[in-house]
Amino acid sequence: MSTATLSFSELKERVNIEQVLPLVGISLKKHGTQLRGACPICKDGGDRAFVVTPAKGLYYCFGKCRTGGDMISLVARIRSCTVREAAEFIAERMGMTSKQTTPPRTVPQDGSPQPLSPKEGLKPLEYLEATHEAVQALGVAAETCTHFGAGFAPKGIMRGRLAIPIHDRAGTLLAYCGRTVKGETPMLTFPNSFQAESVIFNAHRIEQGDTIFVARDPLQVLLAFEHGVTNVVSFLGDITVDALHVLTVLMDEKDVPSVDII
Ligand SMILES: [Zn+2]
Numbered sequence: 201m202s203t204a205t206l207s208f209s210e211l212k213e214r215v216n217i218e219q220v221l222p223l224v225g226i227s228l229k230k231h232g233t234q235l236r237g238a239c240p241i242c243k244d245g246g247d248r249a250f251v252v253t254p255a256k257g258l259y260y261c262f263g264k265c266r267t268g269g270d271m272i273s274l275v276a277r278i279r280s281c282t283v284r285e286a287a288e289f290i291a292e293r294m295g296m297t298s299k300q301t302t303p304p305r306t307v308p309q310d311g312s313p314q315p316l317s318p319k320e321g322l323k324p325l326e327y328l329e330a331t332h333e334a335v336q337a338l339g340v341a342a343e344t345c346t347h348f349g350a351g352f353a354p355k356g357i358m359r360g361r362l363a364i365p366i367h368d369r370a371g372t373l374l375a376y377c378g379r380t381v382k383g384e385t386p387m388l389t390f391p392n393s394f395q396a397e398s399v400i401f402n403a404h405r406i407e408q409g410d411t412i413f414v415a416r417d418p419l420q421v422l423l424a425f426e427h428g429v430t431n432v433v434s435f436l437g438d439i440t441v442d443a444l445h446v447l448t449v450l451m452d453e454k455d456v457p458s459v460d461i462i
Pocket residue numbers: 239240241242243244261262263264265266
Protein backbone atom coordinates (compact mmCIF):
# COMPACT_ATOMS: atom_id res chain seq x y z
CA MET A 201 0.00 0.00 0.00
CA SER A 202 1.33 3.39 -0.91
CA THR A 203 0.93 6.52 1.12
CA ALA A 204 -1.77 7.61 -1.25
CA THR A 205 -5.29 8.10 -0.08
CA LEU A 206 -6.79 5.06 1.51
CA SER A 207 -10.54 5.34 1.53
CA PHE A 208 -12.67 4.11 4.38
CA SER A 209 -14.27 1.57 2.08
CA GLU A 210 -10.87 0.24 0.95
CA LEU A 211 -9.83 -0.09 4.55
CA LYS A 212 -12.98 -2.07 5.30
CA GLU A 213 -12.36 -4.31 2.32
CA ARG A 214 -8.88 -5.12 3.53
CA VAL A 215 -9.50 -5.40 7.24
CA ASN A 216 -12.17 -7.41 8.99
CA ILE A 217 -13.86 -6.08 12.13
CA GLU A 218 -12.66 -9.27 13.89
CA GLN A 219 -9.05 -8.24 13.33
CA VAL A 220 -9.73 -4.84 14.84
CA LEU A 221 -11.20 -6.09 18.13
CA PRO A 222 -7.89 -7.12 19.71
CA LEU A 223 -6.32 -3.82 18.64
CA VAL A 224 -8.63 -2.05 21.05
CA GLY A 225 -8.61 -4.73 23.72
CA ILE A 226 -11.98 -6.30 23.03
CA SER A 227 -12.40 -10.03 23.41
CA LEU A 228 -15.72 -11.66 22.60
CA LYS A 229 -17.16 -15.15 22.46
CA LYS A 230 -18.45 -16.77 19.32
CA HIS A 231 -22.18 -17.51 19.16
CA GLY A 232 -23.07 -18.92 15.77
CA THR A 233 -22.31 -16.26 13.19
CA GLN A 234 -21.90 -13.55 15.81
CA LEU A 235 -19.45 -12.54 18.49
CA ARG A 236 -20.86 -11.42 21.80
CA GLY A 237 -19.60 -9.99 25.06
CA ALA A 238 -19.94 -7.17 27.51
CA CYS A 239 -20.06 -3.74 25.93
CA PRO A 240 -16.61 -2.13 26.19
CA ILE A 241 -18.16 1.31 25.83
CA CYS A 242 -21.09 1.52 28.27
CA LYS A 243 -20.43 -1.74 30.18
CA ASP A 244 -24.20 -2.00 30.54
CA GLY A 245 -26.68 -4.70 29.58
CA GLY A 246 -24.88 -7.82 30.76
CA ASP A 247 -22.18 -10.00 29.29
CA ARG A 248 -23.80 -10.55 25.90
CA ALA A 249 -25.14 -7.10 25.12
CA PHE A 250 -22.41 -6.26 22.66
CA VAL A 251 -22.75 -8.04 19.32
CA VAL A 252 -20.41 -8.09 16.38
CA THR A 253 -21.60 -9.52 13.06
CA PRO A 254 -18.37 -10.16 11.14
CA ALA A 255 -20.17 -10.99 7.88
CA LYS A 256 -21.56 -7.47 7.86
CA GLY A 257 -18.62 -5.77 9.50
CA LEU A 258 -20.88 -4.19 12.10
CA TYR A 259 -21.34 -4.02 15.85
CA TYR A 260 -24.35 -3.19 17.99
CA CYS A 261 -24.85 -2.63 21.72
CA PHE A 262 -28.14 -3.63 23.34
CA GLY A 263 -27.09 -1.88 26.55
CA LYS A 264 -27.06 1.84 27.22
CA CYS A 265 -25.39 2.67 23.89
CA ARG A 266 -28.31 1.32 21.87
CA THR A 267 -26.27 2.03 18.82
CA GLY A 268 -23.57 0.52 16.71
CA GLY A 269 -21.63 0.97 13.53
CA ASP A 270 -18.65 -0.29 11.61
CA MET A 271 -15.12 -1.01 12.82
CA ILE A 272 -14.03 2.57 12.25
CA SER A 273 -16.78 4.05 14.37
CA LEU A 274 -16.11 1.39 17.01
CA VAL A 275 -12.45 2.36 17.26
CA ALA A 276 -13.42 6.04 17.28
CA ARG A 277 -15.73 5.47 20.24
CA ILE A 278 -13.28 3.32 22.20
CA ARG A 279 -10.39 5.70 21.64
CA SER A 280 -12.53 8.86 21.81
CA CYS A 281 -11.11 10.12 18.55
CA THR A 282 -12.48 11.14 15.17
CA VAL A 283 -13.37 8.52 12.55
CA ARG A 284 -10.46 9.70 10.45
CA GLU A 285 -8.05 9.17 13.33
CA ALA A 286 -9.66 5.79 13.98
CA ALA A 287 -9.16 4.72 10.37
CA GLU A 288 -5.56 5.84 10.52
CA PHE A 289 -5.06 3.91 13.75
CA ILE A 290 -6.42 0.73 12.14
CA ALA A 291 -4.40 1.21 8.94
CA GLU A 292 -1.23 1.78 10.92
CA ARG A 293 -1.72 -1.20 13.23
CA MET A 294 -2.54 -3.43 10.28
CA GLY A 295 0.67 -2.40 8.56
CA MET A 296 -0.85 -0.12 5.98
CA THR A 297 0.98 3.15 5.66
CA SER A 298 -1.97 5.36 5.12
CA LYS A 299 -1.51 9.02 5.73
CA GLN A 300 -4.90 10.03 4.61
CA THR A 301 -8.30 8.52 4.63
CA THR A 302 -11.47 9.78 3.11
CA PRO A 303 -14.74 9.73 4.98
CA PRO A 304 -17.27 7.11 3.99
CA ARG A 305 -20.34 7.89 2.03
CA THR A 306 -23.26 7.67 4.36
CA VAL A 307 -24.80 4.65 2.75
CA PRO A 308 -26.85 2.82 5.31
CA GLN A 309 -26.15 -0.83 5.94
CA ASP A 310 -28.89 -2.82 4.46
CA GLY A 311 -29.52 -6.51 4.87
CA SER A 312 -32.33 -6.93 2.41
CA PRO A 313 -33.84 -3.82 0.93
CA GLN A 314 -37.19 -5.30 0.07
CA PRO A 315 -39.96 -4.14 2.36
CA LEU A 316 -42.10 -7.03 3.42
CA SER A 317 -45.29 -7.30 1.48
CA PRO A 318 -48.05 -8.43 3.77
CA LYS A 319 -50.18 -11.25 2.50
CA GLU A 320 -53.52 -10.10 3.74
CA GLY A 321 -54.89 -8.54 6.87
CA LEU A 322 -54.57 -4.84 7.47
CA LYS A 323 -53.69 -2.52 4.61
CA PRO A 324 -50.31 -0.80 5.10
CA LEU A 325 -50.49 2.89 5.95
CA GLU A 326 -49.32 4.88 2.95
CA TYR A 327 -48.76 8.18 4.69
CA LEU A 328 -45.97 7.29 7.12
CA GLU A 329 -42.86 9.43 6.84
CA ALA A 330 -39.64 7.42 6.88
CA THR A 331 -37.45 10.53 6.60
CA HIS A 332 -39.11 12.55 9.35
CA GLU A 333 -36.62 14.31 11.63
CA ALA A 334 -38.22 12.88 14.78
CA VAL A 335 -37.46 9.39 13.47
CA GLN A 336 -33.92 10.31 12.55
CA ALA A 337 -33.49 11.77 16.04
CA LEU A 338 -34.16 8.27 17.37
CA GLY A 339 -31.21 7.06 15.32
CA VAL A 340 -33.25 5.19 12.72
CA ALA A 341 -32.29 5.69 9.08
CA ALA A 342 -34.99 6.12 6.45
CA GLU A 343 -33.89 2.88 4.75
CA THR A 344 -34.44 0.96 7.97
CA CYS A 345 -37.91 2.46 8.30
CA THR A 346 -38.67 1.49 4.73
CA HIS A 347 -37.48 -2.06 5.33
CA PHE A 348 -39.82 -2.42 8.30
CA GLY A 349 -42.61 -0.36 6.74
CA ALA A 350 -42.38 2.06 9.65
CA GLY A 351 -42.45 5.85 9.75
CA PHE A 352 -43.60 8.95 11.56
CA ALA A 353 -47.39 9.23 11.63
CA PRO A 354 -48.56 12.77 10.90
CA LYS A 355 -52.18 11.74 11.44
CA GLY A 356 -54.37 8.86 12.54
CA ILE A 357 -54.41 7.14 15.94
CA MET A 358 -50.59 6.96 16.01
CA ARG A 359 -50.31 10.68 15.31
CA GLY A 360 -47.03 12.17 16.49
CA ARG A 361 -45.44 8.74 17.01
CA LEU A 362 -43.24 6.34 15.09
CA ALA A 363 -45.73 3.85 13.66
CA ILE A 364 -44.29 0.34 13.37
CA PRO A 365 -46.23 -2.45 11.66
CA ILE A 366 -46.74 -5.65 13.61
CA HIS A 367 -47.17 -8.97 11.87
CA ASP A 368 -48.07 -12.41 13.05
CA ARG A 369 -45.59 -15.26 12.63
CA ALA A 370 -46.87 -15.90 9.12
CA GLY A 371 -46.22 -12.31 8.06
CA THR A 372 -49.78 -11.01 8.06
CA LEU A 373 -50.09 -7.37 9.07
CA LEU A 374 -52.06 -7.23 12.33
CA ALA A 375 -51.75 -3.66 13.55
CA TYR A 376 -49.40 -0.74 14.02
CA CYS A 377 -47.85 0.20 17.30
CA GLY A 378 -47.02 3.81 18.03
CA ARG A 379 -43.61 4.26 19.58
CA THR A 380 -43.01 7.55 21.33
CA VAL A 381 -40.42 9.82 19.73
CA LYS A 382 -40.23 12.15 22.73
CA GLY A 383 -39.99 9.84 25.70
CA GLU A 384 -43.64 10.08 26.71
CA THR A 385 -45.45 7.29 28.47
CA PRO A 386 -46.74 4.92 27.50
CA MET A 387 -43.73 4.16 25.36
CA LEU A 388 -45.91 2.08 23.02
CA THR A 389 -49.53 2.56 22.08
CA PHE A 390 -51.79 0.11 20.25
CA PRO A 391 -55.27 0.07 18.82
CA ASN A 392 -57.78 -0.71 21.59
CA SER A 393 -58.60 -4.19 20.41
CA PHE A 394 -55.00 -5.29 19.99
CA GLN A 395 -53.63 -7.92 22.38
CA ALA A 396 -50.04 -6.80 22.68
CA GLU A 397 -48.96 -9.65 24.98
CA SER A 398 -49.94 -12.28 22.47
CA VAL A 399 -47.60 -11.12 19.72
CA ILE A 400 -43.84 -11.06 19.41
CA PHE A 401 -42.64 -8.30 17.14
CA ASN A 402 -40.49 -9.31 14.14
CA ALA A 403 -41.03 -13.05 14.73
CA HIS A 404 -41.89 -13.61 11.07
CA ARG A 405 -38.40 -12.52 10.01
CA ILE A 406 -36.53 -14.95 12.24
CA GLU A 407 -34.86 -17.72 10.33
CA GLN A 408 -35.05 -21.35 11.24
CA GLY A 409 -32.34 -22.31 13.71
CA ASP A 410 -31.26 -18.76 14.62
CA THR A 411 -30.31 -17.88 18.14
CA ILE A 412 -32.32 -14.81 19.03
CA PHE A 413 -32.25 -11.70 21.13
CA VAL A 414 -35.48 -10.61 22.75
CA ALA A 415 -35.74 -6.89 23.38
CA ARG A 416 -38.56 -5.04 25.14
CA ASP A 417 -38.95 -2.30 22.60
CA PRO A 418 -39.49 -2.66 18.83
CA LEU A 419 -37.23 0.35 18.34
CA GLN A 420 -34.32 -1.81 19.57
CA VAL A 421 -35.13 -4.27 16.80
CA LEU A 422 -34.91 -1.52 14.17
CA LEU A 423 -31.68 -0.12 15.61
CA ALA A 424 -30.08 -3.55 15.90
CA PHE A 425 -31.10 -4.40 12.33
CA GLU A 426 -29.47 -1.23 11.12
CA HIS A 427 -26.24 -2.42 12.69
CA GLY A 428 -26.23 -5.90 11.25
CA VAL A 429 -28.10 -7.81 13.96
CA THR A 430 -31.13 -9.32 12.26
CA ASN A 431 -32.00 -12.07 14.76
CA VAL A 432 -33.89 -9.81 17.15
CA VAL A 433 -37.52 -9.83 18.20
CA SER A 434 -39.26 -7.89 20.93
CA PHE A 435 -42.08 -8.11 23.37
CA LEU A 436 -44.76 -5.49 22.90
CA GLY A 437 -45.72 -5.06 26.50
CA ASP A 438 -44.95 -6.46 29.89
CA ILE A 439 -43.31 -9.84 30.09
CA THR A 440 -46.37 -11.78 31.13
CA VAL A 441 -46.98 -15.53 31.24
CA ASP A 442 -48.83 -15.06 27.94
CA ALA A 443 -45.90 -13.29 26.35
CA LEU A 444 -43.48 -15.98 27.51
CA HIS A 445 -45.79 -18.64 26.16
CA VAL A 446 -45.78 -16.96 22.74
CA LEU A 447 -41.99 -16.83 22.90
CA THR A 448 -41.85 -20.55 23.67
CA VAL A 449 -44.08 -21.30 20.70
CA LEU A 450 -41.81 -19.24 18.47
CA MET A 451 -38.74 -21.07 19.77
CA ASP A 452 -40.32 -24.44 19.03
CA GLU A 453 -41.54 -23.45 15.62
CA LYS A 454 -38.27 -21.91 14.45
CA ASP A 455 -35.93 -24.32 16.26
CA VAL A 456 -34.36 -21.46 18.19
CA PRO A 457 -31.46 -22.96 20.14
CA SER A 458 -30.95 -20.07 22.54
CA VAL A 459 -32.53 -16.84 23.61
CA ASP A 460 -31.06 -13.78 25.27
CA ILE A 461 -33.64 -11.53 26.85
CA ILE A 462 -32.10 -8.09 26.78
ZN1 LIG B 1 -22.88 -0.23 25.17
